[in-house]
Amino acid sequence: MKNEEKDISHKEDLLCFHCGDICKDKSINKEEKIFCCQSCKLVYEILQENNLCKYYDIDNNPGISPSIRSDIKYEYLDEETTKRQLLDFSDGKISTATFSIPQMHCSSCIWLLESFYKLDPGVTHSQVNFPEKKFIFRFLEEKTSLRKIAELLDSIGYEPMINLDATERKSRELYSKKLYYKIGVAGFCFGNIMLLSFPEYLGIDKAADPMFYQLFGYLNLILSLPVFLYSSSEYYISAYKGLKSKVINLDFILFLGILVLFVRSVVEIITQSAAGYMDSMSGLVFFLLIGKVFQSKTYESMSFERTYKSYFPLSITILKNVTQSTVPLAKLRIGDRMIIRSGEIIPADSILFKGDGNIDYSFVTGESMSTQKVMGEIIYAGGRQIGSAIELEVLKDVSQSYLTQLWNSDTFTKTDESRLQTFSNAISKYFTIAILILAFGAAAYWMSTSINMALNVFTAVLIVSCPCALALAIPFTYGNVMRIFGRNKFYIKNTFVIEKLSNATSVVFDKTGTITQNKKSLITFEGRELNEFELSLVKSLSRQSTHPLSRKIFDFLERYETKEVTDYFEYVGKGVAGEIEGLRIKMGSEEYVTNKDSDIHYNHENSSSRVYLSINDVILGYFNVSNSYRAGLAEVVQKLEKNYSLHLLSGDNEGERGFLQSYFKDPLQMFFKQTPDNKLKYIKALQNEGENVLMIGDGLNDAGALKQSDIGISISEDVSNFSPACDGILNSEEFPSLPNIIKFSKDSFKIIIFSFAASFVYNLLALGIAVDGLLKPIVAAILMPVSSISVVVFCVVSTNYFAKRRKFK
């Protein structure tokens, strides 16, 4: 299947056999296969034991490096209430359930997951739905359990994402099925009506065989009923909803057009005056529904509506009368004593009761340094405990905690409807009024001649002016743009996002994780190789300092122990020194550590900095800390600067203000130490000044701002992973193409305006004929599909052309 790729991978032999990551050395290997880490090797061993090595034959390096976490995570799956929610079916012996596994990415994954019965004999059947990243399985209750399956999946790298509120998904599935039914019915009727209208198209004299003429007419009438009553029902509902909230939307004009077409055709068929326009009506509905499907492409595997609930654990261990038990998060009460283990997120504001708190709030604030907490201190929800397990007493309900309160603000309760004042809605209002005036005017003009003629002209105007071009241009243009974005790793929630994106006036960036990279592998040590003890000394010292470089080194050395530092001193702008277990350690600039003059302190060119290290005055070498800003940031800012006002909101401290100033010229628009609430308010303030705000963020700390902004885009290293509620998810690799994305959305808006103008001219010409009462059924029957198809072709071809010009795939 992928022979070419195989050849390449043989040349670069330092790729992990399991996951394809670059291996640092060949130390982790088995049977001439190299692995990047122990966990990858472990997965290989599991698969090998179970005779599943074919996994590696289907695709190259298909594996996923599993995360190293304790199996405690899935304990809650043993609980009855949780189980009942997750099982699709169970008779006590055999159960079926569905997990969502965002990590699956290739045909090897499908094969392995569908061979799951080999790994766990309790699983009798398993099936994968790849586009939705779903894993559906049936298992024997007595041989295995949900928890065991989840743990096993996790151990081979496929971490299941368990979401308890799956109700939303089901309604969407139902909707898309309904749309297919409607298209099927409309297509069937359209085709048959066309067939039965052939004699009419060919101009066969109706006087020759009136029986057939009548028969065909009534058959057409019967065939058009399902289209009129069923397939187009959505437009009636939407038009009614619009009228109820006093908005004339595009669907209202479509409704008017369909209604007039149908009524006039019925009258013509019954009175046998003419053949009617049933073919045009069903054709119009058919094309419109196809446009709907084209537009409604969704990225099912991604969630754009995540709230804090998706980040928090589903259940929590509590301590009651010395016995531990797990309860679902919703049942956590004030006063409960909960146990938080290393790596777990604290779900509610609470007081530290026992143990050493070392809380990492990076998730909430973007601040990457963890904070120490001692007994009796209040710990806010959203922090992640690092180190040993701690005991906490719950102070506030989950929904009332400091972090989660953000979701109680108006921004999250109000629906999107009010902001959906789209171009099409704005224009349809004037369009409708103009058409109605024109129709009545023409009718009044002909009234003096004959009432029949007046009615004829009145309906003809409404039929011809039916803005099907506009109704088709929007879904096909935006639907195609959405697809092109998707190919370029920018995934949007729906097509409205494109229009809103083209209207943006200012761009707000978050710092941590958005314009900086999260990867920690950007640090290397040059010099003598350091042993574990020395590295833990370095970590202990760097922990004391808040300088960005110290913090990066601290983060880099995550897995080493920290020791107590005495005699600590920080020389601002130079370095730090301290004594650990009798050893004198110095870290800092070359000048400071080596006492030599040097001109390389900070090198903007290769954007990396060096931190020298000495222990007992022996210089061991330096850490090369490369700049963690995203590649292409300078160009992105440069390109956007011309047309947009740029802002930076960071939860971090001011450590890098100086450096950022070289990017963001205006210091007034750069804010540090922003809380999630501050960010939300800042966006609101901008909007009050009339700006259309595009917010680009990543973490939970940006959730409020992303939601409040007109368009919130979240940047993610792994699109299937964490991302808060937003309108679009951009893969971090594609960050440099951000200016092009905005430009392209503008292009697509222009395409719509152009096709609208073109269809307006076309309508005007047709109107001219109609007002004169010259429009023959055959002309209308031909013009209708031709204009529809030409609009669709124009939109798709021109978006593809612009995509090429903007260098999209």
Next chain:
Amino acid sequence: MSVIVVLIGVSVFVAVGFLIAFLWAVKSGQYDDRYTPSVRMLFDDEKKKEEDPK
């Protein structure tokens, strides 16, 4: 000419049959996943592989 009436009856009958087939296909979930089956059918059966000396 009246045979046309019969022919139209037959043609509509056949067309309705296809419409029902389509609706049934959608309902039974055949359009839910349009990708995975295309990959699944390429996997070899284990037993067959053993028999095959290649």
